[in-house]
Amino acid sequence: MKAPAAMQQELIGLAQCDRDLGQLAHRLSALPARAELAAVVAALTTAEADLTAVATGILALESELARADSDVAAVRERIVRDQARMDDGSAPARELVSLTHEVSSLVRRQADLEDLELEVMERLEAATRERTDLAQRIGDLQQRREALSATVAQALAEAEQEQVRLQQRRDGICLVLDPELRALYERIRAERGDVGAVRLTEGRCDGCRLVLTPADRQRCLQADPDEVLRCEDCRRILVRDGKPRQPLDDDVAAR
Ligand SMILES: [Zn+2]
Numbered sequence: 528m529k530a531p532a533a534m535q536q537e538l539i540g541l542a543q544c545d546r547d548l549g550q551l552a553h554r555l556s557a558l559p560a561r562a563e564l565a566a567v568v569a570a571l572t573t574a575e576a577d578l579t580a581v582a583t584g585i586l587a588l589e590s591e592l593a594r595a596d597s598d599v600a601a602v603r604e605r606i607v608r609d610q611a612r613m614d615d616g617s618a619p620a621r622e623l624v625s626l627t628h629e630v631s632s633l634v635r636r637q638a639d640l641e642d643l644e645l646e647v648m649e650r651l652e653a654a655t656r657e658r659t660d661l662a663q664r665i666g667d668l669q670q671r672r673e674a675l676s677a678t679v680a681q682a683l684a685e686a687e688q689e690q691v692r693l694q695q696r697r698d699g700i701c702l703v704l705d706p707e708l709r710a711l712y713e714r715i716r717a718e719r720g721d722v723g724a725v726r727l728t729e730g731r732c733d734g735c736r737l738v739l740t741p742a743d744r745q746r747c748l749q750a751d752p753d754e755v756l757r758c759e760d761c762r763r764i765l766v767r768d769g770k771p772r773q774p775l776d777d778d779v780a781a782r
Pocket residue numbers: 732733734735736737758759760761762763
């Protein structure tokens with residue numbers, strides 16, 4: 528294929544746009560704030576689930592405590608009633624024996640219930656502390672999430688601006704390219720996944736770093752400047768610098 532040498536030079540600008548666009552996309556996908564944001568959102572979800580579980584546990588403990596309270600009150604009331612019956616002197620001797628047994632059994636029962644009550648209160652206290660800690664942690668995580676979201680949004684907005692700028696530049700270059708040359712470039716770019724054209728620098732392909740054999744190098748230097756050269760290895764378009772074409776051996780011989 529042939530294309531004016533000046534037009535071939537434009538391919539280097541086009542390749543730079545593609546390289547910059549690729550780096551921009553990579554930078555965005557690897558944005559540290561984005562990874563941290565994902566971690567914070569995950570931690571927040573866990574903390575919120577923990578808080579729900581702790582709050583449910585607190586409700587259960589509160590009703591357990593209310594039950595224990597009312598059990599203790601009922602036993603206490605019964606002791607008072609039995610004691611009053613024993614003290615008023617109206618109960619026959621047999622009933623007094625039975626009341627004495629009942630009162631001592633009720634006193635033991637009251638002590639057991641009070642122990643249980645205490646244990647529930649301790650658990651409730653611990654759960655309430657945990658709820659306060661979790662609420663604090665959720666508040667901190669929410670703040671961090673807001674800050675990180677703002678950072679990510681700003682980075683995205685900046686990247687979008689940069690992307691528009693690069694795309695406009697790219698479109699501008701494409702306008703001056705011969706459609707056939709452009710199609711070739713785009714095809715190679717799609718195949719290679721980065722750029723379709725590179726510089727030929729001192730006999731080396733800037734794409735795959737292949738060093739041309741002296742014969743190939745000579746062939747490239749002597750080729751018509753409008754000839755579109757391709758790397759033998761990576762097949763990218765090789766753009767020579769703007770220096771004038773070296774004379775062919777035949778040209779020299781002809782002089
Ligand atoms: Zn190459």
